[in-house]
Amino acid sequence: MTAHAEAAVHGHDHHGPPIANKSSRIEAVVLGMFMFIGTEAMLFGSFFAAYFFVRVVNPDASTITPEKWAVWPPAPFEFPVFVAGINTCILVTSSFTMHWALQSIKRNNRRGLQAGLVLTILMGTAFLLTQFIEYAHVGFNTSDGAFASVFFGLTGLHGAHVLVGLILLTIAALRAFRGHYSPEHHHGVELPGIYWHFVDVMWIVVYVTVYLL
Amino acid sequence: MSVVEHTSHGPAHGAGAPHRRNIFMRPGFVRGAWCFALFFVIGYYLVFGIRTLAGWDPHEDWNIIVLVGGLTLGPIGFLLGIGAFDYWLYWISGRPTIPDDHANHGATKWQDYFKVNTDHKVIGVQYLATTFVFFTLGGLMAMLFRAELAQPGMQFMDTQTYNGLVSMHAALMIFVFIIPAFAGLANFAVPLMLGAPDMAFPRLNALSFWFLPIAGTMFLCSFLAPGGAFATGWTSYAPLASEQPIGQVFFNMGVQWAGASSILTALNFLVTIITMRAPGMTFWRMPLLVWANFTTSLLVVIATPFIAGSQFFVMFDRVMHTSFFVPEGGGYVLGYQHIFWFYSHPAVYIMILPGFGIISEIISVMSRKPIFGYRLMAMSLLGILVLGFSVWAHHMFVAGMADWLRVPMMISTLLIAVPTGVKVFSWLATLWEGRIHLNTPMLFALGFISMFLIGGLSGVYLASVPITIHASDTYFIVAHIHYVLFGGSVLTIFAGIYYWFPKMTGRMYNESLGKLHFWLTFVSFNLTFFPMHWVGLVGMPRRVADYSDRFADLNLIVSISSFALGASVVVFFYNIIVSWARGPIAESNPWRAMTLEWQVTSPPPVFNFDEIPQVVGGPYEYGVPGARHAILAGTPAPSEAAV
Secondary structure, eight states, X not given: OHHHHHHHHHSSOOOOOOOOOOOSSSOHHHHHHHHHHHHHHHHHHHHHHHHHIIIIIOTHHHHTSHHHHSSSSOTTOOOOHHHHHHHHHHHHHHHHHHHHHHHHHHTTXXXXXXXXXXXXXXXXXXXXXXXXXXXXXXXXXXXXXXXXXXHHHHHHHHHHXXXXXXXXXXXXXXXXXXXXXXXXXXXXXXXXXXXXXXHHHHHHHHIIIIIIO | OXXXXXXOSSOOTTTTOSSOOOTTTSSSHHHXXXXXXXXXXXXXXXXXXXXXXXXXXXXXXXXHHIIIIIIXXXXXXXXXXXXXXXXXXXXXXXXXOOOOOOTTSSOSSGGGGGSOOOOHHHHHHHHHHHHHHHHHXXXXXXXXXXXXXXXXXXXXXXXXXXXXHHHHHHHHHIIXXXXXXXXXHHHHHHHHHHTOSSOSOHHHHHHHHHHHHHHHHHHHHGGGSTTOSOOSTTTTOTTGGGGSOTHHHHHHHHHHHHHHHHHHHHHHHHHHHHHOOOTTOXXXXXXXXXXXXXXXXXXXHHHHHHHHHHHHHHHXXXXXXXXXXXXGGTOOHHHHHXXXXXXXXXXXXXTTHHHHHHHHHHHHHHHTSOOTTHHHHHHHHHHHHHHHTTOGGGGGTTTTOXXXXXXXXXXXXXXXXXXXXXXHHHHHHHHTTOOOOOOHHHHHHHHHHHHHHHHHXXXXXXXSHHHXXXXXXXHHHHHHHHXXXXXXXXXXXXXXXXXXXXXXXXXXXXXXXXXXXXXXXXXXXXXXHHHHHHHHHTTOBSSOSXXXXXXXXXXXXXXXXXXXXXXXXXXXXXXXXXHHHHOOBOOSOTTOOOSGGGGSOSSOOTTSOSSOOEEOSOTTOTTOTTOOSEEOTTOOOOSXXXX
C-alpha cells in the first residue's frame, strides 16, 4: 500500500498498468469479435434492404415492363443455382474443418490444427475461385439492371468477406506452423473461426434469398 | 507479465527497439508520406492493369484511380507509414512482438500528440484538437456563405460553389466535428470513470482516431477536384449524387472512413464498459456519461453500417454502372433515402446522447445534489435508442414514399419526445433547491437545456405530417437542426471541454473569459438562428443561393450575427490555448465531484490508477452524509460528500 501511495506522489514514475478488473465472464476479444460481427451483419442488412427495395418494393418492377421484371432474375438471364449450390456445400464443409482445427488445439493436437486450417483455407479459396469463374460465365454484367446490381452487390460483399476471412485464417495458419498456440492460448484461431462461421452463415442467407427464392 | 525494463527515465520511445531507424523508415509523417505515394501508385497500376487485361476503355480511368488509389489504398499506406499497423504486422508475421514497453503510451511532450499513441487520454485530446480544426474550417465556410446570403442576388460566388460550401459545412460539422468530438471527450473520461487503466483495445483506439483526419482531409480535398467540391448537401441524395462531378466520390469515401472510425470506437467503448468496470461498479452505479456512451455506441454499431451501404451503392452506380437507384434499370430511387435515414436518424441521437451524459454530470455536480431519477435517466437513454430506429421515414414525408408509412412514423416520432422529456424534467428537478454554482460549464449546461428545449419543440412540430408538408425544405428546418445541433450538441461539447479542461491539462481556464465566451455564443447563436424560424415559415427555401427581396432584412441580421458567433469562438480558442500554456495549476478535484476521474491527479497518471479502485456506491450522492462512490488505494477519504 505505502509503495503505491509513494508511486502516486511521483505520478509519472514508470510502472506497468494495474491489471484491469474483469467485470464480465466473456473475454474482451471474443466480445469485440461478436460486436464486429454485429456491425457486419448490419452492413449485410443494408445490402439486403437494397435487395428488398429492388425486388419487393419497387413499384415499377411489374408495371413498366412486366414480362421483363416479373420473374427473378428477369427473363433472358439465369443464376447458376447448381454451381452455387456446390459452392455452398464447399463453404459449409469448411466451417466443420474450422471447428475441427479449433477443437484440435484445445486438445493439444497440433497436427489437427494445422490440417484443419489448411483444409479450411483450401476450401475457402475454392469457393472464391468458383465465384470468380461464375462471374465470368454468368452472362450479364453490373450494368444490366437492378437485379444484376443486387446480385453482384450481395455476392460481391460476401466474397470480400470470404477474402478477409481467408487472410485471417492464413495468419492463423502461419502462426500455427511456427508452433504458436496452445490449449490455453488459442484466440488467434478462435477469433478467425468465429468470423469464418459468420461468413458461412451469411452465405446461406445470401444463397437462399438471391438464388433460390 | 514480466518486469518491464527501461533504459532511462526519459521519454521511452526508443525502448524496445535496439537501434533508431532513420527518418524514412521510422514511424512518422515522413514514412506516412512515401507510403501514401507508394500505395497510390499500387492502386494506379491495379486499376490500370485490370482494365487493360479486361480490355475496358479507357485503360486509365481517373474516376476509378482516384477512388482506389487516392481514397482507399493511399490512406491505408499513410496509416501504415505512421505506424498504426506496426505491432499487428509483427504479430501477424509470427515474429516475436516487441514486449509491451508502453513506448507509444502517454505523452511527455507536445510532439507525442502527433504520433500514434495508445493512451486513451492522449487520444481524447487528439480527437478534440482535430475536430476543432474541422469545426473552425466548417465555421469559416458558414460565414462565407452567410456573407453571400447577406443580401439578395448573387454577390461573389456561383451556385455550384455555394452548394459546395453548404455541403462541406454540414459534412465537416456532422461527420468530423460533432460525432468525433463526443468520442474524444468520452475517450478521455470513460475509462477513468470506470476505474479502468485504458480502453479494452488501445491500438484499435489509436487506429480509429487516425481514420478521422483522413476523413476530414478527404472532404476538404474535394475542393481541388475538377468540378469543385461535392455539392449535394450532407444527405447526398441519389440519383443526383451519382451524376455529380468527381468531388462527390470524396464525400462517399470520406463518410466511409469517418464511419469506420466511429464504429471501431463504439465497439471499443462497448467492450470496455462491459468487461473493464472496477469491482463494485455495477451498471446501476455507472455515471450517466458512461451510460450515455454505452447507448450511443450501441446506436453506432447497429446503424452506421447502413450509411456505409448507402454510400457504397452510390459509388457502385457511378463507377460500376449498377442501377441501385436508377429507375430505368429497375432500381428504386427512394431506397437511398430509406437506407440513408435508417442510419442518419439514429445519428442525430449519436450526436446528442453523449451530450446528455455530459450535462447530467455537470448539472448534478454544480447543483450539489444527486441527479434526479438516476435509473430513469439511464432507462430513457435506452428508450431513445429503441425508438430512434423506428422514426427514420419522418425525413421523407414529402419524398413520395408509401402513404401508410407516414402516420406510424409520426406517432413514433412524437413518442420519442417522452424519454427526452424525462431527461429535461429530471435535470430541472436536479436543479430544484440545489446549491447552484454558476460557473462556465454550468452556464453552458443551462444554455443547453433551454436551447435544446426550443429545438426539441420545433422537432415536435415537424413530427406532424401537415407541418412538415408546409415547412419542408425551408429555413425552419435549418433553424430546427441548428437549435438541436448547435444549441444542443455544440453547447454540450463546450460544457464538457470546460468541465474536464483542468483534468486534461492540469491547468485551470480563465473563468471570466469562459463566461464571456458563453454569453457571446448564447446571444449571437439566438440572433443567428431564431430569425430563421420566421423566414422559414413564410417560405424561404433552404439550400438555395439566392432569395426573394422580402427576406432581405432578417437575412442581414442573421449574417451579421453569424459573424459575431464566429468571433465568440476566438474567445474560446484564446482562453483554451493560453490557459493550457500558462494557466494556474489546477487542483485534482476543482469541482468537488465524486466520479472516479476526479479522484486521481490532474492530469491523471499515465496508467490512470495505481490500483484499481473499489466502487462502493452511486456516483452522484452529493449532499448525502457519509456517502462514498469509490475507495482508492492510498488516498484519504474524500470530504466532498459532506458538502
